[in-house]
Amino acid sequence: MAQSKRETERKYAAPAADDIAWLPDLTGVDPVASLVDRGIEDLDAVYFDTADLRLARSSATLRRRTGGTDAGWHLKLPLEGDSREEIRVPLSEEVPDSLRDLVASRTRGAPLRPVVRLRTTRSVRDLVDTEGGTLAELSLDTVRADSLLGEDHHAVWTEMEVELGEEGDPALLDGIEKVLAKKGIDRAKSPSKLARALAETAPDQYGAPEAPPRVAPGSAGEHVCAYLREQARALVELDPAVRRGTPDAVHRMRVTCRRLRSALRSYRLVLDREATEPIRTELKWLAGELGAERDHEVLGDRLRTGLRELPGELVLGPVTARLTAWDAAQRAEARRRTLDALASPRYRELLERLHELTTRPPLRAKAARPPEKVMVKALTKEYDRLRRRMVPALELPPGSERDTAIHQARKAAKRLRYAAQAARPALGKPARRLGKRVKAVQKVSGDHHDGVVARDTLRRLAVAAHTAGESAFTWGLLHGQERASASAREEQLPVAWRRASRARPDRTYR
Incomplete structure (x- = not known):
């Protein structure tokens, strides 16, 4: 052992x-x-x-x-x-x-x-x-x-x-x-x-190190390649912790996949899209396999916390036992998916491609340009994508259509945040401020989405309890609390978005 x-x-x-x-x-x-x-x-x-x-x-x-x-x-x-x-x-x-x-x-x-x-x-x-x-x-x-x-x-x-x-x-x-x-x-x-x-x-x-990529010093390409090397190294180093079930390791590896994937999309001016798109596809696959375990971890913690905070007289029936059984079954299946993914030839091929990407990056001509031009343009494009999703989402009435629209805006917010993170060494305080404010948008919309997922799960648990002849009262109560929490997040989101929009790249970097 x-x-x-x-x-x-x-x-x-x-x-x-x-x-x-x-x-x-x-x-x-x-x-x-x-x-x-x-x-x-x-x-x-x-x-x-x-x-x-x-x-x-x-x-x-x-x-x-x-x-x-x-x-x-x-x-x-x-x-x-x-x-x-x-x-x-x-x-x-x-x-x-x-x-x-x-x-x-x-x-x-x-x-x-x-x-x-x-x-x-x-x-x-x-x-x-x-x-x-x-x-x-x-x-x-x-x-x-x-x-x-x-x-x-x-x-x-x-x-x-x-x-x-x-x-x-x-x-x-x-x-x-x-x-x-x-x-x-x-x-x-x-x-x-x-x-x-x-x-x-x-x-x-x-004694002979691998040849470093030929990138113009101080260029946009140098900064993007440095960020990609940092994230690829983090993925490699997190692998043993994920295999051993170290707390938070799956979450960190999944975030690393998303950072890499977002950088490859945001900075297409720097890297050849034809070479990077297959890598983005594989990073999306790996993040999805890891997501089963991570999403269940977040959902399970949320449901257990909600149940734990209820007064004892409001917990009717074998609620804790049912939640525990659901958690064990889902957790085991999610863990199996994680380990199967890391043991697969597809994952090894992804690691090879990332190694090739970071040692011999497929640079475009614009990679040699100053970061103030190339990276600001990339940030502006990602900001515009977020704006096109967020503004209509906030105008929709509460309901499933609005929930979906907020979730799509949240994905765009993550991409902008990661693009700003990659640009921070080159662009300094403005990129850091943009990333911080967009992170607040991502957090509020993320909490909102977690509540949507929790409500769907609580409804299914309530149906299962009712079918088994158990009281569904507690599940319904938790469902109502999640709906109230979602309403609060929907009120906070416009405020977070207004603050983020004041840090928009096309204003900051004029």
């Missing part, structure tokens, strides 16, 4: 591992009271990657390690700052399927193979407080790296790691680093042992 933990550490260049006379006294770093020697470990790790090192290039590592206290398979995924998530699986001969799945968005289906072997002699010391609690672990390592990529290359070096304990304060690492710096002990140049091993034993494979 896989185990996961957050690992926060810093690596330093060490003069030697067998003679520690150079190591400064760290007991002056509050709250370190002493260093406890834990002895020496011999570690043997084989790192796995694709032939073109796709894991290493995305700052992920997968290894099979023996020796020490944590023998097994270790997958490390990057987090912010000095932190990584380490996922451990018990030792086996082959790469565990669970870990193979978690790196699939990075490997894009390419086979995994051994790429380097690291044998480390590690001297370990615990940094403890006055009560004997472990604050951090200090390791002095002598490392030998041997390439497994067909070349008989090896490298040897020493280094020091300081890894924060589970309850340790990140400020402790800063205090330790100040003491080390005064003694001339600097951070290691490589972010990990694997990165250094590959740089020294396989410089041809690892």
